[in-house]
Amino acid sequence: MKSLISPSLMCADFLHLGDELKKLEENGIEYLHIDIMDGEFVPNYTLGIDFIKKLKAATKIPLDVHMMVTRPENKLDWIPFGEGDYVSVHYEASVHLHRALSMIHARGGKTMLALNPGTPLSVIEEVLPELDAILVMTVNPGFAGQKLVPSTLDKIRRLRKYLDENGYGHVEIECDGNVSFENAKKMREAGANIFVAGTSSIYAKDGSFEDNIKKLRAAIR
Ligand code: DX5
Ligand code: ZN
Numbered sequence: 001m002k003s004l005i006s007p008s009l010m011c012a013d014f015l016h017l018g019d020e021l022k023k024l025e026e027n028g029i030e031y032l033h034i035d036i037m038d039g040e041f042v043p044n045y046t047l048g049i050d051f052i053k054k055l056k057a058a059t060k061i062p063l064d065v066h067m068m069v070t071r072p073e074n075k076l077d078w079i080p081f082g083e084g085d086y087v088s089v090h091y092e093a094s095v096h097l098h099r100a101l102s103m104i105h106a107r108g109g110k111t112m113l114a115l116n117p118g119t120p121l122s123v124i125e126e127v128l129p130e131l132d133a134i135l136v137m138t139v140n141p142g143f144a145g146q147k148l149v150p151s152t153l154d155k156i157r158r159l160r161k162y163l164d165e166n167g168y169g170h171v172e173i174e175c176d177g178n179v180s181f182e183n184a185k186k187m188r189e190a191g192a193n194i195f196v197a198g199t200s201s202i203y204a205k206d207g208s209f210e211d212n213i214k215k216l217r218a219a220i221r
Helices: 016-025 049-056 096-104 119-132 151-165 183-191 209-219
Strands: 004-007 032-037 065-066 085-090 112-116 131-138 170-174 192-199
Touching: 004 209, 016 085, 016 151, 016 209, 032 049, 049 065, 065 112, 065 192, 085 096, 085 131, 096 112, 112 119, 112 170, 119 151, 131 151, 151 170, 151 183, 183 192, 183 209, 192 209
Parallel strands: 004 192, 032 065, 065 085, 085 112, 112 131, 131 170, 170 192
Antiparallel strands: none
């Protein structure tokens, strides 16, 4: 499965977002990761609806919207995603998970089920046929700049094996949180193929933006 990069825009330099977007396009970046936090499911606020609208008008790079909100099924109608965009909802946040996933597909979006580090893989069973991807959170969601929860590497490995052995080889695995150059390599080896790039890689303070993109590409080759 091809490795893809999804930069976490909450880590972007908002004073120079236009320039950064151009560089992401020039470097063939595959997705734009947009964190929506509601101050309830996670203890923080981040990006919102109007930002996504402007972003969609400014670029053709598909979105990877990460909804860290309670009851996503009640809020999906607000999100301006379209054909080919990924939308992830958290297992822990949804009361009507099947309905939420159906709503994403009904609008031409791609479904991704997000799992916190403490959530077991077994919860995916009933909705597997509805999934295009699974997001294995490799830190507890809410903040950039955290340290990897080490057990999540083996979780990715077990998930990839389970998917491949049960007829779901097409389901992608995204990892989000402390995807450093070093960790990205391990995540790739474990079977992830979509990498959320934040302060640990392309938005790291040392190294230029473009060099960091190249370095991350090399790590997940
Ligand atoms: C979480 C977000 C960010 C992202 C930041 O949902 O998408 O926290 O992981 O990357 P790092 O962890 O490298 O700062
Ligand atoms: Zn995220």
